[in-house]
Structure formats: C-alpha cells, structure tokens
Amino acid sequence: MMNPENYLILAALLFAIGSVGVLTRRNALVAFMCVELMLNACNLALVAGSHIHGALDGQVAAFFVMVVAAAEVVVGLAIIVMIYRTRRSTSVDDANLLKL
Amino acid sequence: MTFPWLTFLGLLPLVGGVLLFLPMGRGAARTLGLVFSGVTLAVAIAVTALHVGGADLAVQVPWIRAFGAWWALDVDGMGLAMVLMTAVLTPIVLLAEWEPPAMRWSAQAFFALVLILEGLSLFVFMANDVLLFYLFFEATLIPTYFLIVGFGGVRRSYAAVKFLLFSLAGGLIMLASVVGVYVVGAAQGVPSYLVSDLAAVRFDGDLGRWLMLGFLIAFVVKAPMVPLHTWLPDAAEHSTPGTATLLVGVLDKIGTFGMIKLCLGLFPEASLWITPFMVWFAVISIIWGALGAIGSRNLMRLVAYTSVSHFGFMVLGIYAFTTASMTGSIFYMLNHGFSTAAMFLVVGFMAKRTGSYDIAAYGGVQKVAPVLAGVLLVSGLATLSLPGLAPFVSEFMVIAGTWTRYPVVTAVSIIGVVLAAVYILRMYQRTMTGPVTDETAARFTGRDLTGIEKAVMVPIIGVLLVLGFYPQPAVQLVEPTAKATLAYVGTTDPAPVVKGAK
Amino acid sequence: MNTTLLPLVTGAEVTFWIAGPLAVLGALGLVLSRRAVYAALSMAVAMISLAVLYASMDAPFLAMAQIIVYTGAVLMMFLFVLMMVGIDTPDSAVETLKAQRPLAFLGGIGIAALLIFAIGGALHRAEPATVAAANAEFGGNVEGLANLLFGRYVFVFELAAALLIVAAVGAMLLAHHQRVRVRKGQPEMAADRMYAYATKGEHPGPLPSSGVYAGTNAIGAPALLPDGSIAEKSISHTLTMRGAIVDPVPLQQVTGQTFAAIESVRDDEEDV
C-alpha cells in the first residue's frame, strides 16, 4: 500500500503552486483560479485524511469546501465583472488607488 | 457611616460641571458654577469637621469585582488638606476668571471644565484604591487639556499637547505598575486593589523596585522634577492664570501626594532603595527650578519654574524620611497651592491690563497701582518663604527635618532659598519699581485691582497669613499621615545627639 | 495487506503516479501560461486529475462532484467571464512590482519546503485505514456521506444554503443592473429626430464636421460658416467641457496669411 503521505505532499505542492500563482498573476481571474487551486489542494488533503483515518468526515468537509468554493466563485466573479465594467481591465495591479 | 459624605463631596462639582454643559445664559452659568463650588467648599469643611470629630468617613463598595477594584474613598490628614485646598482654590479661580479671555471658548465652558476638574481631583485625593486613584489621576488630564486648549495663549495647542503627552507618558508607565501590583497581590492571595489590602502584600526584590519606579516616574512627571519638568513652563505660559493655578496648585500635588500614599505606602523597601537618587534629584530640581526662574523673561514661566523648585523641596522632605521633613512636605503641598495661586492670579491680573506676560513689558507699576504691587509683593514673599507666611513653616520643616539625616544635601538645597529671593525680588524690581513707563502709565493708571480681584486675593493671602502665624492646627492635621507612613516604611527619626539637653 | 516480500504496485499507486504529476503539471500550467484561457484549461487538467485521485481513495461521490461541479460548472463560469472580459489580452511579461516575481517563487518554494518538511514522517502509521469500511456502513459512499450530511453536519448544510443565497444575491447585486428607462432603438431615435425637426426645427441631418485650417484640422477646431462666424453645431459638447476647443481666430489668421502669401506669389507671378 502506498504511503498516504504522498497525497499530502502532492496537496502541499499544489497549495504552494497556487499561492505562487496568486502572487505572480496580474489577471484577477487567473489569480482567483489559483486560489481555487489552493482550495483543491486542501480538498485533496481532506480526502486523504479521510482515507488515512477511515472516516467520511473529511469527504464531507471536502464537499462543503466545494460548495463554499462555488459560492465564492460567484461572488468573486461578480466583483471582477463589476471592476471590469468600471475600468475595462481585470488586472489586479490597476486597482491601487487605495494605498499608503 | 450612613451618608456617603466623600462620594457626595466629589460628585457635587462633577454634577455641577455636567449641568453647566446645558444651554443657559452667561450670568446663570457663572452663578451656578460659583454656587456649586461654594457648596463643595462647605461640604469639604463639613467633612473636615467630621474627620476632626473622629467620624469614620470611609466608603468601600465593590467596583470591579473581577479584578478586585473597589469604590473606596477615605481621607487622612494629607488627603483632607488637599481636599480643602482644592475646594478653596476652585471658587477663587472661578472668581479670578470671571471674564475669561475673549476670542476663546465661553465662560460657561470654563466654569464647567473647572468644576469637573475639581471633582476629579477631589476623588484622586480621596481614593483609597489604587485603580480608582489611577482612574481619576489620568482623568484629570482631560479637563486640563481642554482648559489649556480652550482658553490659553497663542501656542496653547502646543502647550496642551506637550502637557498631555508628558503626563500620559508617566501615567501609562504607571499603568503597567498598577497592573503589576494586582498581579503580585493576586499571586500572594490578595487579589485586591485596596490600599489597605495591598499593605499586606510584600513587593520584594527587583520586581517591587520596578513596580515602584513605574509609580514614581508618573509622579515625578506630575510633581515636575528635573529633567521631566519641561512641560510645566510651557503649559503655564500658554494657559490662563486660573488654569495654571489649578494645574500647578492642585494637579501637580497629586505627584507628591502619590509618592507618599502609593510609592511609600506600597513599596517601603523599594522606596528606601531609591532614596539616594530621589534626594539628589530633588536638590537638582530645587536649584534648577530656581535658576530657570531667574532666567525666565516671562512671568508665567517664572512662576512655573518657582514651582519646580518648590516641588524639589517637597520631594526632598518626603525622601528624607523624618517626621518633620515629611510633615513639612505635606504642609508645603497645602501652602504651595495657595502661594502659587497668589502668584499666578496676580500675574494674571497684570496681564489682563497689558495683555502681556513679558517682564520687559512692565516697569514702575507700583507708583500707579500700589495695591496690585503690594499684593504681588506679598505673594512673592510667600513664594520665597518669608517667615510669617505659610510656606516658610513648611520649608523650614523640610530643611530642618532633612538636615538631621542629610546635612550636606540640605546645605546644597538651601541655596535655593537664596535663589528664591533673587528671582522674586528681581521680578518685582523689574516690573513694579523704577520710573513709570509710558506703557504702564497708559495701562495701569486708575486701574488698580478691582473689587472682584481683591475678593480673589484676600482669601488667599488670608490663608497664607493665618497658616503662617498659626500653622499648628494644619500641621497637626497632616502629621499623622507622615507618622503613619514612616511607621509603615519602618524608619525612625534620628534622636537628638546631645542627650539630656532638657 | 499484501506480503512485504514483493514490492507490489497497487492500482492506487499507479493512479497516483499518473494523476499526481498531471495535477502538478496542470497547476504549473495555470500559474505559468500567459494566456488566461490556457490557464483555465490547465486548471481543468489539474482538477480532473484530482478527481481521479479522489476516486482512487474510495471517494466516488467527490470525484464526480469534482468533475461535474468544479470542472463542469465552476471552471466553465470562469471561462464565460474570461470570454466576457476579453481573452485576447495576455498578461504582460514585464513584472511591474519590483522583485515580486523572484520573491513569489521563493515564497512558494519556501511554503512547499516547509509543508513537505512538516508532513514528511508526521504520520505515525504508514498504513491508511481507508474508508472502505465507512463506505460500507450505510451501503455506499453516497449513503455514508448523506448520513453525515443530514445528520452530524446538518447545521453546516443549512449554513451552506445561506452561503449560496448570499452568492446569488451578490451576483445579482453587482452584475445585474435594472434599467430605469427603456433603451431606444434605431426607429425610435429616427422618429424622435423628425419630431424635433417638426416641433423645434432642429436639423435632422448629421452635424457639421469640424473646420479645416491651414494649421490644423483637429476635431476641436470649429467650422466656419460662409460669413466667417463659427458654426456652433460643429463644436463637440464634450470637447467644450474639456476646454479642448481651439480658438479659430488665430487659425483664421494663419489661413489668411497663407492665402495672402499665395496670393502675393500669384501677384508676383502676374507681375512677371
């Protein structure tokens, strides 16, 4: 049987890659997708946990995370669309009136 | 104890102050303010009578049970002396500022703030709970700040902020100690802020010293001691005389009051440890303040610096740990309230006529306004501790009491006595004597002290004279505090060297 | 529960080593591809790989949800929006924030290293319990999940409902605006114009174009009527607001001088 740590390490990798994406991508949509990737990584860890402990709580949690992610995506996209309408741009960097 | 006299005493001016925020006419406001301060004075006298009559006035009600804080009020001799001083000075200040400077906030606001300040100060002097003390100690800053900002001179905002920042700096450091006191007490099974409870707690070692220092720094800022005194000359210079009176006469006393009540009362061991430093700091303050006064070209600054010098004496007396010196200090606190009030208010009357606090703006006033000059002279003589006026008695007690322990220190400190003569008389000489200048002739001719101004000065000078010639009742009032404190600290007076002299 | 003698390669392991790298590749594609659509598609790869992994861990319901809900709905929503806001603008390669990119990679590597270091060896038992038993308890994965979802986690379930309401309302709020007035079509506008002509005598045709001068033919330059006065209608209202209207007088002078020069040349020529 495979060492279940592998799943966790994969999750960690995905999580790290996702966070790098948030830091580097200027397109709000892509940055947001990277957040989704991070959530997916978490899901993987949860499911792996479920697998390791033999309980379904992790899978339920992962399910809820999906629900949350969906809701979050709706709101996030609404905000991005709103910004796009105003500025004709989805670049995160263009939104920097608020500073100092 | 049926009627909570002390609570009533403190609340009275506070209620008056709050009432004064209601819209009302200028005349009504002033009358109301005066009535409230007058009634407060009456109650203060009643409280004194009760105390002297042996009544137990202590109030003790749980206040913040979770952290052992009590609404605990009580007065001892020292507290009562301060309460009386505050109660007497407030109506005097109100009268003196009957017409606050134009172009500033209204008289109503002034009266309200003064009354609030009075109430808070009274509570400080009556508080028997460390947290309660701290609460009111800090709270006094707020009305004072507004009194400076609302009615002061050109740079009032700067002065007010400076005052507030210095005071708050001290106060916040003290807050750490206030917290620490509770924590140490709780660790020893006394989770209480009551001064009487804390007396049972031992604040030993380094922690005790640090805690004591926290309190001490706040009080040193408050009782302005060099080098933390620089806020005072500015605050005094840029506030009205009435404010300066309350600031120096009443508020700064909290510093020395606190040293006796809390530093010595909670940390006897640490206080003894710090004594050598404090004694020398006091001496430095005495000399420094006096020199500063000599160097000032501004009357209000001058008076402020004299206070720095006098506070030096008070602190010296406290840390000499003899009955005479400490009694002297406490008595000095009382006297200084009146002498400094006299100085500030007379200077205020002068400035009211010329609009300037500059010494150079005056000359030869004596000739055209002899009563004003006479009053200034008497006030000045009180400030330089001339026998026959109250401050002498206290200063003498401090000097003689300290001498028995630290002759060399005392010898250095009394150079301040000479310097006092220099700053007062030089100031008098420059402003009041000499040929009448044109400016003086224009401003002062036919404008000697008015009836109200005389009414302001008479009680102050009266008190100074009465306490100068017959200080015994007042000394007896405050002596028990000194004795009790010394007994708690555990020092005894040095016995006369030559036995059997009698 | 295989014998330890042979290094047995289980199905789960195979799946992992295929889907895992794919997921990582997908993730990398998401982060690295400059075009947003490629990023979205790479994301889809990663998600589907994860779905495969879920399936291999006895979580069929989640695997399906991952594909249907996540990849099918959520990601498609991303794509819709992507198309709405224009897919043709790739991220510029130039990083505007100083040192952001290297620091970001450093941070990412740091996080990864940290996590791997922490996770490595943290599990005390190497053998996973697997959810087979749990799945079997209620007759299957879905039933098991349902039991939890409507039992132990019912409150969260209800909470999630609130979440979805918020999302819906939010989307309406920010993305949907109710028109106050009906948008006019071409016929209505033409009718309006003719109506204005009939009642107020407004010119129904196009407005006069801007003036053409020797020095400029900018849009801000007003046209002149034959009598030399300015044709008001040739001035754009917006440009007036901006103060971008060119004063015609100096322009006229230039024109006049030019004409004069030409004329003089002509005169000279005539003289000759």
Add this chain to the structure above:
Amino acid sequence: MSSILMPVLEMAAPTLEWRALAPVLLVFAAACVGILLEAVLPRAYRFLGQMTLVFATALVSIGFLVINWRGQYGGRLAMGSIMLDGPTYFMWASLLVFGTLAFMVFSERQLNGGATTFAASAASVPGSLDEADATAARYEHTEVFPLGLFALGGMMVFLASSDLIVMFVALEVFSLPLYLLSGMARRRRLLSQEAALKYFLLGAFSSGFFLFGIAMLYVFSGSLDLAAIHTAIEGNAGSNGLVMIGLAFIAIGLLFKVGVVPFHSWTPDVYMGAPTPVTGFMAIATKLAAVGATMRVFYVALDGERWSWQPLFAVLAVLTMVVGIIGALTQSDIKRLLAYSSIAHAGFILVALVGATQTVAAGEGTSASAIMFYLAAYGFATIGAFALVTMVRNAAGEENNIDGWSGVAAKNPWVAGLMSLFMLSFAGIPLTGGFIGKWAVFTAAWRGGYGWLVIVAVLASLVAVYFYLRLIVVMFGRKEAKGVYVGNASAWTWIPVVVGAVATVWMGLVPDQVMQLATFAGGFLR
C-alpha cells in the same frame, strides 16, 4: 446515537435545539425573509420593510438570548456543530448589539440628501448615464440589510462553532456579504470597488490557508471536532509537524480577519474604501467574531500546544502594536487612521490572548473575560466613531481628510466632543470603557506570565496616544476648514453615537456589570 442498530439508508432525523439556537437561527431566517421581501415588496416599501424586519429580529433575537442566558441553556448543540457556552453568549450579545447599532447607521438617509450611503445601482458603471438614472429614480440597494444579517449570523456561528468545518463555512458566510458590501459605496465608487476586490482576493487567499490548516489538523487527528483535536494532541507525545502546520495556517486565517501583522495589509485599504457604515460594522463585528473564534480554537483545540503558540503570538502582538501605531502616526485619512488604530487594538487583544489565563480563582478575571470586555468597550467606541465620521462632510460627500476636520469643534461641539470621547476610549484614557478594557487586558496578560509584553504594550499605547490626540488637537485646536460642514444627521446615526458614548462612559465608570457578565461567562467549554 447508536447508528449500528439502524437499518441501512435510514437515519435518525437530526435534532436541532431550536430554542437555544433561536438567536442565530432568527438572524438567518430574517435574512432569508429579507431576500424574499426584495422580490415581493414594491420598491417604495422595501426600505421600511427591511428596517422593520432587521430591528424587530434584532430585538427578538436579543430577547431570546437573554432568556436563554438566564435559563443557562447551553452545551454542544446542533449535532455538535455549535458550542453554546458563556463566552458564546457574551459575544453573541455583543454582536447583536453592535450589529443592530451598525445597521442603524446603514439606515441613515438624511445626511446624504435622502439616500443611503450605498450605491443606487451597484452594477452600473460609475459616472454612467445608468447610474445617473438610478440615482435620479432614487433607487436603493435594500439588499444590504439581508446581507448584513447574513454576515451577522455567520459571525455568530463562526465564534460558536465547535467544529472546524462549521467554522470554515461560517467564515465564508460572513465574509462573502462583507466583500459585497465593501463594494457598494455611493460616493468614491472606484475606491469602494477596489476595496471589494482586494478584500475578496486576500480574503479568499487567507481562507485557503485556513482551510489547509484545518486539513492538516484533520489529517493529524482524524476529526474536525475541536474537543477531539484537543484529545488527540494531548494523547500525542511531542510535537507533530501536521499540528504545527495546522496551528500556523489556522492562525493565519484567523489572524487575517483579526487584522494582525503581517496579515493586516488589507485593513487600511478596505476600511478606507468601504462605505463608512460598513467599515464600522466590519471594524468591530469581524474583529469580535475572529477574536472569539481564535480564542475558541486556541484555547479549546490547541490548548495542549500553548507553549508553541504563546511566544509566537507574543511576537505577533508586539509586531502588530508597533506596525499599527506607527502606521497611524502620519495618516491623513481618518478612516485609514481608524484602520491602523484597529490593527493596534488587535495587538492589544493579542496581548491578553497570549496571557491565556483560563483558570484562576472563581470570580476573578481571565484572559477571555478581559478580551470580551475589551471588545465590548472597543466596539461601542468604534461604532460611535464611524457613525461620526459619516457626519462631517464636504460638497462631495464625507470629509475623510483629517485636515478637513480642522476646527470641527467650532462647527459642532457635540460631534467634536463625542469624537474626542471615542478617541480617548481608543487611547485608553480613564473614565472610558477603553481604559478599563486595556487595563483588564494587561492584567490578564501579566497574570498569564507575560509581564514583558505588558511593558511593551504600555510603551506602544504611549505612542498611540499621540495620534488619537492629534485628531482631538485638530478638531479643537485648529482654525475651521473651509467647505466642510457637519451634516444634519437623523436619529439613525445619532442613536448609535449616543448609545456608544453612554456605553463608553458607563463602562468606564461602572464597568462591574459588564465585567461580571464577562467573568461569569467563564472559560470556553470543550
């Protein structure tokens, strides 16, 4: 529950303790009803309808809360999702009160020419004809009320959850409405939208960390239940990487919401950009909920690891105080100033949190009670201060530049006076609730063995006094600024201000009742 005996595919109907959960359920119910009202009621009646709904709900909810609290209902509720213990009661009460007050500021229409501070049509492009039309037609987004209620409900669940997944979902439930509300300002809409975007992106990012932390703890313990995690940690000798990661990442998620350095960067921008009533609501409600949840997680689940996180939090507390205070020193925008101030306060709260005195003699203050008192005091001042911020205006809307506040005292002494009161409370000057709170917090920290942290905090608050003072100085000590006036606010703004002022003074003078409530709320139950 003996599920083994049950037949397959049949399950016991879950039980919900309706009465005990009534306060929070009512809030959610009202939010849903509010959404329905949007669909059902004609536009003209929506505002009135929503307001009636919100305040009626708040009253009933508070009523239930009080009755339940007196009746000592509590324990693990909703199938183990909610822990209704003393702190929960106290913080629910605080949240409901602050929420109600904040919603009152939402309702202010008199200041702004008969409209709320929320955009007439959030979806239309700023400056467009559509927007002008919507404004002219006096459109309003009355959805803000149900959204606010959802946020409030989410917060209530968040701090009461006894299960990490509940906590995560609740986190999103209260975050999403706030993201939306942040973007709905009527004036300076670009800033507002930018605030929403930043808040959303960073919020989502931080919730990713939070979730990963949850996952790690789950992997470690096999349970999402706080108590079970505690048991697992207790049963585990030595430290475990998973626990550490879980601890760290959960902390990040929570501290992000609290506004602790280095997870604070969103605070100034979002506070500045969001509509002021929303900022007021966020400033206290989010902080309260997040602090409550932090205490719950760290006191209940991660108690066994306190030697790991206490020093960490101590350092973060120092950082937070320093950054918050130093950042505030030179701010010229009042909302940014208050934002940095809120960061500083987060630091002070953390000071007590680190102390973690959970067990002292009965009736003596603990970290939890000190923090709860602190939050209550801070909350009243915050609500009041932000309400006052809406009142000082110029031709374009709110005057947020501190220079514009010059001489406000001369224009309206009440506004200046009350603002000063709130500033003094923030600064921790006696006679205000802020002082008692600060003192209690310091005491708790020192009793928990963090005397040095108290000293640092004291020094920090010393510097902090300066910028609170600066505003007072500006209002009282400077010449009147031109073009700035004090708006004629309706009772909807004044009530929160006055309630805030009265409560601030009350808690400063006679703090015993509130302190007793906080103290006898006791510790967090496991």
Add this chain to the structure above:
Amino acid sequence: MILLETIAEPVAATGMFTWAWTMIAVPAIVAGLLLLAGKLSDAWGHLVATAAVFWSFAIAVCLFAEQLLAPATERAVAAPAYTWFSVGEWTFQVGLLVDQLSILFAMLITGVGGLIHVYSIGYMSHDPRRRRFFAYLNLFIAAMLLLVLADNYLILFVGWEGVGLASYLLISFWQHKPSAAAAGTKAFVMNRVGDLGMLMAISTMLAMFGSSKFTEVNAGAASTEPMWATLIGLFLLLGACGKSAQVPLQAWLLDAMEGPTPVSALIHAATMVTAGVYLVVRSHALFEAAPTAQMAVIIVATVTLLAGAWIGTSQDDIKKVLAGSTMSQIGYMMLAAGIGPAGYAFAIFHLLTHGFFKANMFLGAGSVMHGMNDDVDMRHYGALSKVMKVTFLTFAMGYLAIIGFPFFSGYFSKDHIIEAAFADNTFIGVCALIGAGITAFYMTRLMLMTFFGEKRWQPGVHPHESPKVMTIPLIILAILSVGAGIVLNFWIQEWLAPAVGNHPHELSLVPTPVGWMTMAVVALGVVAAWLVFGRSSIPVTAPATNNPITLAGRNVLFGDQVNDFLFVSPTTALATGIDTTDARGIDRMVDGGAQAFGGLSTQMRRLQTGYARSYALTMVFGALVVGAVLILTQLG
C-alpha cells in the same frame, strides 16, 4: 574650655511681663492697619505709628524697672504666647524671653526708634507716601523686637527675616529710583545668604539638641562635639555677617543708604545691623564651646573693622562714610563678642553707645541733607556749622563720641574693646588700635568737609536749620551720645553677667596704658585729617586718582565686582543655560523621538503599496516565518 556657671532658668511671666507681647503686637497691628486702611489713614497714620512705638517703649521701660527691682536671679522672664507648631519631637513656641540682654535691646530699639519716628514726621512731611513709610517703620520695630525678645532661635529667625523685609521695603522706599530698588533687592539677597547660615544653624541645633530654645541650646552646648559646635558657630557667624554687613557679606550696606535717612539711622546704624552682635552674644555658650568659631568671629570682625574704616576714608557721600563707619564699629562689637566672656558686655556696651551716637550722626546727616535739597555729596557742603547750628552741635557730640574723646560714650565702650583685644591677642589689638586711628581720621574728614571750610554749595541750594520736630530728637540723642558711656560703664557688666555669663572686669576712669595709646592714635588721626582736609580747599568733584588705596575705598573694596565675578555672573550664565537646556535638551529629545517615529511611519507607509499582490506576498512570508519558527523550534 571655660565652664560656665549654670544660667538660671527664666521665671514665668507675671504682672507687667504678661504685657510684654504688646510691645511687638501693637506696632505690628498698627503697621497692618496703616497698610490696609490705605489713603484713609494718610492724615493721622504717622501719629498712630509714633504712638505705637512709644507704647512699646513705655512697656520696655516698665519691664526694665521691674527687672531692676527684682532679685538678680529672677530678672529673666519667659513669656510664652502660643505653640507655633509642633512636629515629631520638636515643638516651636512663640515665646518671649525678657532678660537683662533683651530688655536693653528693647529699650534701645523702641527708644531710638521712637525718636526717629518723631524725627521722620518732619523729615518725611513732604513725601506723599509718608503713611506707608511709618507703616514700614512700625513693621520694623515689631520685627526687631521679636528678634531680640524671642526665646528660641526659630522665632528669632522670624524676627530676623522680618527686619530683613522691613529693611528691604525701606531701602527701596523710593522705588521709582532704580538705584533704590536695586539696593533693596541686593540687601535682601545678601541677607538671605546669611540666612542660610541661620537655617543651617537652627537645623543643626535641632539635630543636636532637639530644640532651638536658647536655654536648651546653651545648656547642651558644652556637651556638644567640638566639630558640631564649631559648625553651628560658623553658621551663626554667616548669619551674623549677612545681617551685620561683615566681610564678606558687607557689600549691601553702602547701597542701603539709598533709603531715607531715618531708615539709615534706625536700621542700618542703630539696631538691625547690630543683630549679628546680639546673635553672637546670645549664643555665647556655643561659641565658647567652639574656639575655632570664635577665632573666625575675631578674624571677620577685625577684617571688617579695618575694611569699614578704609571705605569711610574715601567716600564722598556723607551717608556712605557713616555706613562705612557703621561697618567698622560693628566690627568692634563683633570683635568683642568673639573674644569671649571678657568681651560680651563690652560688645553690648558699644552696641548701645553706638546706637545712640550713630543714630545721632545719621539723623544729623539727614538734617544736613534736608537743608541741602537732599544732596549727599560732602564736596558740595562746607561751612554748614554757621547755618545749621543745632545740627552741627549735635553732630559734633556724636563725632566726639565715636572717635573716643575722653568721657564721651565711645571712649568707654571702644577702649574697653581695644583693651580686651590686646588682652586676647596683640596683633588683633594692634588692628583695633589702627582702626580707631582711621576712625578718627575719616570722621574728622567728614566734619571738616561738612561743617567747616568754604561753601561749596551747588547753585540754588539754601541751607537752613531743620524744624523742631527733627532737632529735638537730635538733641536727645546728642545727650545720650555724651552721657550714656559714663552711666553704663560701671553698671552694664554686672547687669549682663547672668544673661551672657561674662566675667566682670575691674574698671576705673583712669586710662590704662592701652587707653593712653588709643588716645594718642586717635589724636594722630584727627591731626592727619586736619592736615589733609582742613588746610586746603576741597575740590567740588572728586579728583581722579591712581592711588589703589583710595580707589579701593571708593569702590567699596570692589565688593560688588567680586560678587559679580564669583556669584552673579555664574548664576546668570547658569540661568540662561538652563533656559536653553530646557528648550533644546530635553524637549529636543522628545521632539526628536517624535520625529523619528514620524519618519518611521512615513517609511512604513511605503510598504502599503496598494498592490494586492504585495499584500499577499507579505502574508506568504508571514506564513512562512510563522510556520518555520513553529516547526523549527518545536520539531528541531
């Protein structure tokens, strides 16, 4: 070490003695009344004031009479009034001690004071502020009486400061003159320096004996450690130097002549300045226990008597000559007091006679000035003996008395002191002798320049004799100057013995060898003066000179310059420095701190770039650090 016979405890006051306090109270009350009543009392104030002093004089005389009648052991009477204050083990009574010593002083003060009051009625008749002047004079009388009648050092000190105040007020009475105002200030401040000595002395006494009562201090003196006794003695000497204008605190006295002349007569000649002598005599027991202190007294006294005389020789201002003379004469008294039991009675003796003749001469000088339009420069006088006969004659009596013309009062008192000095130490004796010669020299110079020679009057000055109200006191004082010596000569030693514990000497009217010598020296002085000033005319302005002796004398031995250099300049510099330090030092530090924070804040605000990605980056690094710290510390 001389062991003293125990001094009898003072007896309790009875009869007339219970009225003793009114001696002080009546003038004090009158003073207060006149000051408070203001212009209302302008018309009659001076009369009430004069009456008040005569009341005191009457009481003093009555008490004296009672004492004369009482047995020698019951002459000292204690009359405690009330407890001033008590603290710890210390109790301070406001109490009077009417003994043989103090009653003499009381009579001198009230007697001479009364005469001067009368004189002033005339002298100040044109001054609009005459009422105030009398109020101050009464204040002085009250304070001076308190000084001499006090039964303990603290109350003595109260009186001591009181006379200082009165002196200040009166010196700067003509405040509109800046010089007068400055002189007053200077007098007060220099006196304060002396007061330091008093304060320290009293403090030491309290530390040593637990009391400041004369009886207890004197009783304990013998058993005090010599070091402490010496210290107390030196402290007291410092006090005495201040009040009595002894070197090094002499500089104020000449300036004090800015005050109206009656003031100079009363305060700066007859009474107040002699308080130092009183103090030393009063503290005889302490000084006897401290030979070093006694030695210091002698040195100070000798230096002063010579210095004063020196100054007297070269001043042109008539009052300043007299002031220098006063310094010098007090030097004699101090010398006597310093010598010990042999000299106490002579000190007091000379004090009394000096009080008479110096008051006489000052008032005479005042009379001269009155006639000369308040000109004080002797170079503008001359030949006044003809126009101001009474003044001249009375002044001449004083002159003869001071130079020690046989059988005039000074002859007895001063000669005794010179003799005692010779008995103590030949060098000191010689100094005293030289002093006597110089005294004769400068007094003769004064007489010659004022009353003889040609007229050097300024234009418009018409000298005239003063009114009766001024001359009558002159006559009375002249009589006393002549006769007091011979009256007191045989009586005073016995009288004072119980109070000061002196050793009565055998005295006769026949001069001793030292007496003869003195007379010779005095004659020499007179002749020398006549040679210099009597024969030639005197320039109207002082001739320029390079003679260092003259220069030093004219500049009061450069006392002001020394003070300036040693004290005034450093103090001023320090005061200015402190002003600057306060503004620059501490405040700058605070301001600097504020600025540093402000700068830090501005820098830190830069971190808030407005870019969400930067914020995220800080979060990631925050997470990284938090995680790393946790993992490395907990797992490592």
